[in-house]
Amino acid sequence: MTDLHQRLEDLRDRGLYRRLRIVSGPQGPRIVLDGRPVLLLCSNNYLGLADHPRVREAAADAAMRWGAGAGASRLVSGTMRIHRALEKRLADFKNSDAAVLFGSGYLANQGVIGSLAREGEVVFSDELNHASIIDGCRLSRAKTFVYRHRDLEHLAWGLEEAGRRASLIVTDSVFSMDGAIAPLTGLAELARRHNVRLAVDEAHAVGCIGPGGRGAVHAAGLEGEVDVVIGTLGKALGSYGAYVTCGDDMARWLVNSARSLIFSTAPAPPSVAAALAALELLMDDDHAVERLQDNANVLRAALSDEGLDTADSSTHIIPLIVGDAQTTMDLCEMALEDGVFAQGIRPPTVAPGTSRLRLTVMSTHTAQELRGAAQILGRAARDAGLAPARLPHEDHGQPAVA
Ligand SMILES: Cc1ncc(COP(=O)(O)O)c(C=O)c1O
Known part of the structure; x- marks a missing residue:
């Protein structure tokens, strides 16, 4: 006898249930996700080499x-x-x-x-x-x-x-x-x-x-x-x-x-x-890193124009910290509706109270795509009832244990 069903329901209640989304075709800056085309803003294929x-x-x-x-x-x-x-x-x-x-x-x-x-x-x-x-x-x-x-x-x-x-x-x-x-x-x-x-x-x-x-x-x-x-x-x-x-x-x-x-x-x-x-x-390629960093700067600036806080990021990984797990997933789904895929990241991957969208740029994104994505995320954040100007950034680090 197993209580797995109950455990899965419990995860759902806490906004922590995970499911696998299906990508058709190779990993590029744009993909087909669960049957619909989206801008991919959460891949670690940073230089676009997986499908080169x-x-x-x-x-x-x-x-x-x-x-x-x-x-x-x-x-x-x-x-x-x-x-x-x-x-x-x-x-x-x-x-x-x-x-x-x-x-x-x-x-x-x-x-x-x-x-x-x-x-x-x-x-x-x-x-x-x-x-x-x-x-x-x-x-x-x-x-x-x-x-x-x-x-x-x-x-x-x-x-x-x-x-x-x-x-x-x-x-x-x-x-x-x-x-x-x-x-x-x-x-x-x-x-x-x-x-x-x-x-x-x-x-x-x-x-x-x-x-x-x-x-x-x-x-x-x-x-x-x-x-x-x-x-x-x-x-x-x-x-x-x-x-x-x-x-x-x-x-x-x-x-x-x-x-x-x-x-x-x-x-x-x-x-x-x-x-x-x-x-x-x-x-x-002497300019691969530069292109990636330029893109990260474009996205950070565009998010900031939307009033979104990008925490301590100084690299191509840019978190939008929301806090609550379910709100994070709601925000993820809203952005997805408008064609931007930025996966929600929740406990245990991050500490409780620090759920976020983890945005990653690729050197193969265009600046226009990134600016468009920032606008979609800004709109979604406002529609989700998050602070109009900026997302709350909570700092709930895990306790140090010896
Ligand atoms: C810092 C860090 N180390 C190691 C890994 C694991 O690497 P791999 O995906 O090759 O198992 C990851 C994957 O996300 C990571 O972020």
Whole structure:
């Protein structure tokens, strides 16, 4: 006997019920969603590479040359030449000694944290880190000290308290639901001072921030000072899978200890080839990051003209914080009626009371599309009975727990 039906009803009552919407055709700046054309304003396909002809061709060719799947874990028979080729290219791109591929960003965070923090040790994690980091901390069996969002003083206090048990600081570089950037220089200093490792998840930064899209660590001039940089192939690089860039010893340690690498099938060759092609396109395009940032500025300015508050965002991720979950979903549906898809994000993805529309721009949006979307969102916000001039921005961070 199961109470699942009751639980689903309960989610519905609290405005937290989720359903899958169906996209027909490839992921572009405009898509057909549940049968109707809409402007897509919530995809992580930031550079429009998921449906780029060269990327698609590379995936198709790889399927013919290497097959559809890798057939086994990297450590059994799954490491193929094409995996090595992408690892080499990623290490060159990031100016790092080594790169190690993982099945996804979620798996990479599980593997990295579990490999670097053990029972009896303490991991330090920003309160707004992505769920894959939170789950990685939990699975590692180390204690987790959750420091207040971007609060270096709180982190320093925690490090002092933990003393020699402190093992790892882990942070998103661009926070996935807020678009704010982590204080990487301060984090690196604290890591050095307290002799702990630093892992930075650049899932939303690679292709979007820093010189040539190399990420926020490069933008801060911290290459070589971060022990492990995690990146995904599934967002700006338009494919699927993930990687870690690090030193040689760290790479060999991950291959020997990261359970999500050891016990999971290697990335599929078409995804790997697609990522390789996307990386080449990024490296050949001097203006990709600029186009994305210009678009983010256009959307932020247009939202501000509508009286909408974009919180701490300084990047291509722009939250419109509403607060209540059901009101957020009502706003999402109203914008959708007018042809703009900006998904509502609710607990547990964000803290209770901070539900929001998470807007993301793509470099392939036009300025006109973005200005039109801002007007639609402004109208929807007014019609939803939210404050006429601006959306309320509540700050309900999760409590820090030791
Ligand atoms: C910061 C961060 N890290 C990791 C991931 C997971 O990456 P992937 O989608 O490749 O599993 C995400 C996905 O949303 C993310 O936002």
